[in-house]
Structure formats: C-alpha cells, structure tokens
Amino acid sequence: MRTNTMRIHCLNKAAMADGTILYWMSREQRIHDNWGLLHARELAGEDRQLAVAFCLVDDYPGATLRHYDFMLRGLEEVERGLMELHIPFFLLKGDPVLAIPALAAELNAGAVITDFDPLRVKQAWQQGVAETLPVPLIEVDGHNVIPARLVSDKQEYAARTIRPKIHRLSQEFLEEFPPLAPMPGPPAQHSVTAWATVRRDLIVDDSVGPVGLEPGEAAAHIALDTFVQSRLHRYSDRRNDPVADATSRLSAYFHFGQLAPLRAALAVAASGKGEGQAAYLEELVVRRELSDNFCLHNPHYDSLDGAPEWARKTLDEHRDDPRPYLYSIEEFEAARTHSALWNAAQRQMLETGYMHGYLRMFWAKKILEWSASPEEALATVIRLNDRYQLDGRDPNGYVGALWSVAGLHDRPWKTRPVYGSVRYMNENGCRRKFKVDDYIASQPG
Numbered sequence: 007m008r009t010n011t012m013r014i015h016c017l018n019k020a021a022m023a024d025g026t027i028l029y030w031m032s033r034e035q036r037i038h039d040n041w042g043l044l045h046a047r048e049l050a051g052e053d054r055q056l057a058v059a060f061c062l063v064d065d066y067p068g069a070t071l072r073h074y075d076f077m078l079r080g081l082e083e084v085e086r087g088l089m090e091l092h093i094p095f096f097l098l099k100g101d102p103v104l105a106i107p108a109l110a111a112e113l114n115a116g117a118v119i120t121d122f123d124p125l126r127v128k129q130a131w132q133q134g135v136a137e138t139l140p141v142p143l144i145e146v147d148g149h150n151v152i153p154a155r156l157v158s159d160k161q162e163y164a165a166r167t168i169r170p171k172i173h174r175l176s177q178e179f180l181e182e183f184p185p186l187a188p189m190p191g192p193p194a195q196h197s198v199t200a201w202a203t204v205r206r207d208l209i210v211d212d213s214v215g216p217v218g219l220e221p222g223e224a225a226a227h228i229a230l231d232t233f234v235q236s237r238l239h240r241y242s243d244r245r246n247d248p249v250a251d252a253t254s255r256l257s258a259y260f261h262f263g264q265l266a267p268l269r270a271a272l273a274v275a276a277s278g279k280g281e282g283q284a285a286y287l288e289e290l291v292v293r294r295e296l297s298d299n300f301c302l303h304n305p306h307y308d309s310l311d312g313a314p315e316w317a318r319k320t321l322d323e324h325r326d327d328p329r330p331y332l333y334s335i336e337e338f339e340a341a342r343t344h345s346a347l348w349n350a351a352q353r354q355m356l357e358t359g360y361m362h363g364y365l366r367m368f369w370a371k372k373i374l375e376w377s378a379s380p381e382e383a384l385a386t387v388i389r390l391n392d393r394y395q396l397d398g399r400d401p402n403g404y405v406g407a408l409w410s411v412a413g414l415h416d417r418p419w420k421t422r423p424v425y426g427s428v429r430y431m432n433e434n435g436c437r438r439k440f441k442v443d444d445y446i447a448s449q450p451g
C-alpha cells in the first residue's frame with residue numbers, strides 16, 4: 007500500500023534527482039504510523055539510500071526545558087528504532103534553512119520529504135528550505151486523519167461546517183498503516199548522537215522543569231491502549247468532569263508527533279465502545295482538525311485579529327466595563343487570584359504540564375474577565391498555555407485561546423459585562439458539572 011497522494015504537496019518546483027532520500031522529521035517525531043517517513047521509504051525503494059534528520063533549534067519561541075526534555079527523550083527512542091531498520095539518523099543544530107540544505111548537499115539528496123505544519127515558524131522554515139534546495143521539498147500531512155489541505159481550501163466557520171467534509175472523506179482516509187520496511191543493509195560509517203552533549207549544550211529556559219509523563223512512541227501506544235481498555239467507555243458521559251479521569255491524556259503525544267492521531271482513531275473505531283467512540287472521534291478528528299484548518303488559513307491565529315467580526319465588535323463595546331477583579335500576568339502565573347478553583351487549575355498546569363479540557367475553558371474565560379483588556383487577556387492565555395502545558399504551542403492551543411476569549415468557532419450568547427456576547431462561564435456552572443471541592447483538594451497545595 008502506498009501513501010495516499012492527497013497527503014502529498016510539493017513545496018517547490020525542483021525536479022527529483024538521483025541520490026539519497028532525506029526525510030526531515032519535524033512535527034511527526036515517530037517511526038511507525040508516519041506517512042511522511044513511509045513516503046520517503048517508498049521513494050528510496052531498494053536502490054537509493056534513506057536518511058532521517060531532525061533539526062534542533064535552541065530557545066524555540068515559548069518552549070522550556072519541560073518541552074525539550076520530552077522531545078529529546080522521544081527522539082533518542084526514534085534514533086534507536088531507526089538503527090534497527092538500518093536508517094541513519096542525523097541530529098542537526100541551528101537554523102533549518104541552512105542546516106537541511108547543507109545536509110541534503112552532503113548526502114547528495116535527490117529529494118527531501120517533510121511534515122505538514124500550519125504554524126508560521128515552521129512554514130517560514132519550510133519556505134526557506136524550499137527556496138534553497140535544488141531538489142524537491144515534499145510535504146506529507148501525517149498529522150491530520152483527513153489531510154488539512156484537502157479537507158477544505160478555506161477557513162471553516164465552525165465544527166458544523168467542517169464536520170460533513172471530514173465525514174465524507176473518512177472512509178478513504180481511515181486506513182491501516184503499512185509497516186515500515188527496513189533498508190537492505192546497515193548505513194556506512196554512521197555515528198550515534200551524543201545525547202548527553204546535546205543536552206549539555208542546549209540553550210533553553212530551564213525555569214520550567216520536566217514532568218512525569220513518560221515520553222516516546224512506545225509509551226504513547228501503552229497510553230492509548232490503556233485509555234481504550236479502561237476509560238473510553240465513560241468518555242461520552244464524563245469527559246467534562248476533571249475528577250472522573252475519563253479523557254485520553256494523549257494530547258502531548260499528538261503534539262510531539264509521538265503518536266499518530268490516525269492510530270488513535272483506528273484503535274477507537276475498532277473498540278466497539280459505541281457512544282464513547284463517537285464522542286472521542288468528534289474531539290480527536292473534527293475539533294482537532296478544525297484547529298489545523300484555522301491556523302493554515304488564518305495568519306492571525308494568535309491575535310484578536312483572528313477572531314470573528316461579531317466577537318471583536320462586542321469585546322470592543324465592553325472594553326471599558328468595570329472588571330470585578332484585575333490581575334497582572336505575574337499574579338495569574340503565580341496562581342494568586344481570589345478563586346480557589348482557578349488557582350488549583352493553574353497549579354495543576356504549573357506542576358504537571360496538564361490541565362483538564364473543561365477547566366482550560368473556565369481558566370481562559372476568567373483571564374478575559376479579570377484582565378484590563380481582551381488583548382492583554384489573550385496574550386496572557388497564550389503565554390501561560392504555551393509555556394506550561396506540555397501540549398502547548400499547538401494549533402489546538404491558539405484555537406482554544408481564541409474560542410474562550412473571542413468566540414472563535416462559537417456564536418453570540420446573551421450579553422454580559424466584559425464578555426459582551428462571547429460565551430460566559432462561571433464557578434457555579436463548574437459546580438453543576440463536577441465536584442469542584444474534590445478537584446481543588448486533589449491539586450498541589
């Protein structure tokens with residue numbers, strides 16, 4: 007079976023040449039279930055060399071040691087697995103726009119394959135590499151179950167407009183992955199990455215430390231199996247209850263590409279767990295892929311300019327409303343608000359790199375209510391989310407922030423102070439959904 011050509015998109019017009027096929031791993035940091043690597047393997051066939059490179063950038067915007075640690079441990083596993091398949095792995099450092107073409111020249115590459123990513127830093131790298139390479143740079147969408155460029159060629163209005171498009175194409179794209187065949191022989195003279203040196207030399211904000219979640223492809227598969235076996239059956243009824251432990255907690259694995267969303271979709275679809283299955287696929291495929299759609303088609307995905315017109319207008323009309331409480335980003339960051347629930351959610355994120363999805367909405371909406379302006383609120387939400395959530399710096403994060411603060415993919419609701427007609431949430435609503443005091447008691451003190 008071959009990679010569906012609808013996943014493939016050429017980023018320049020260069021013609022394929024003889025020589026090595028280089029897979030520039032970026033968003034999809036895994037060996038198995040990876041359409042980009044599978045496509046590279048198909049192109050290499052039996053006659054060409056195949057190599058994999060990852061370009062490590064110091065001080066990536068918003069990232070801290072928490073993120074680098076998770077990623078580097080996952081990449082060590084990638085290198086070990088590739089060795090068994092006789093595929094050399096190159097850990098490059100520095101600007102990918104220079105490093106990837108340099109490696110391609112050194113390996114005499116005939117084509118470079120890379121991952122789809124809608125965020126601007128990655129798009130800028132890809133554009134720079136595409137312009138520099140004398141050979142094709144080929145993007146493969148291994149992140150979306152339905153390739154983002156195919157599902158829609160414009161920004162979708164809401165889940166209800168992208169859902170039928172996704173459902174129409176699901177049959178074709180909910181397909182099992184083929185195995186990645188080993189290369190015929192070991193690569194000539196290839197040295198293994200000195201990971202301890204890489205870590206020592208890394209320039210990174212180390213004020214936010216690693217968390218307990220086990221990184222890597224193997225751990226991600228165990229986490230998926232555990233979820234399907236023991237929690238999926240209660241997902242439909244209890245997913246909005248942060249005390250119920252009903253969600254998958256797979257988002258960091260998806261963010262770092264250590265688990266293919268399609269693998270999770272296949273496992274859930276085959277589980278036979280009726281309602282949980284449908285509810286989970288709605289979040290995993292429709293909601294998640296709506297985020298990639300938004301970031302692909304809206305360059306203002308992390309500012310109020312990306313919000314719908316009605317929401318910008320209503321927030322502007324309520325800009326001067328008195329705030330019941332007013333906090334600075336430092337007070338929010340230190341979990342020093344008057345709300346024990348809000349502080350507990352913030353502490354969960356600070357300590358564990360995770361906050362339950364229902365609380366993320368409450369948390370962000372209260373930042374809107376207790377900040378001096380909607381612009382400041384959005385900047386605070388994004389800054390804290392990107393910095394502390396292990397799954398941060400993701401299209402889902404930018405969309406979650408704009409949904410909460412500025413009505414993205416939502417509709418106008420009853421008008422209230424500060425929010426205007428952006429949907430409102432409060433602690434009483436949380437109390438109706440779950441045992442707030444139990445949640446507070448379960449968080450670090």
Ligand SMILES: Cc1cc2nc3c(=O)[nH]c(=O)nc-3n(C[C@H](O)[C@H](O)[C@H](O)COP(=O)(O)OP(=O)(O)OC[C@H]3O[C@@H](n4cnc5c(N)ncnc54)[C@H](O)[C@@H]3O)c2cc1C
Binds near residue numbers: 370395400
């Ligand atoms: C303010 C705010 C910030 C957020 N920041 C992030 C972020 O940085 N990274 C991130 O991955 N998600 C983010 N989300 C979306 C969602 O809250 C998380 O994906 C989810 O809570 C992760 O936990 P889980 O894996 O247990 O989710 P599950 O409930 O098990 O869902 C399964 C998967 O579906 C996807 N998903 C679930 N809910 C959503 C949603 N509302 N929108 C888009 N995709 C969804 C995720 O990939 C998730 O892993 C944010 C939401 C809000 C409101």
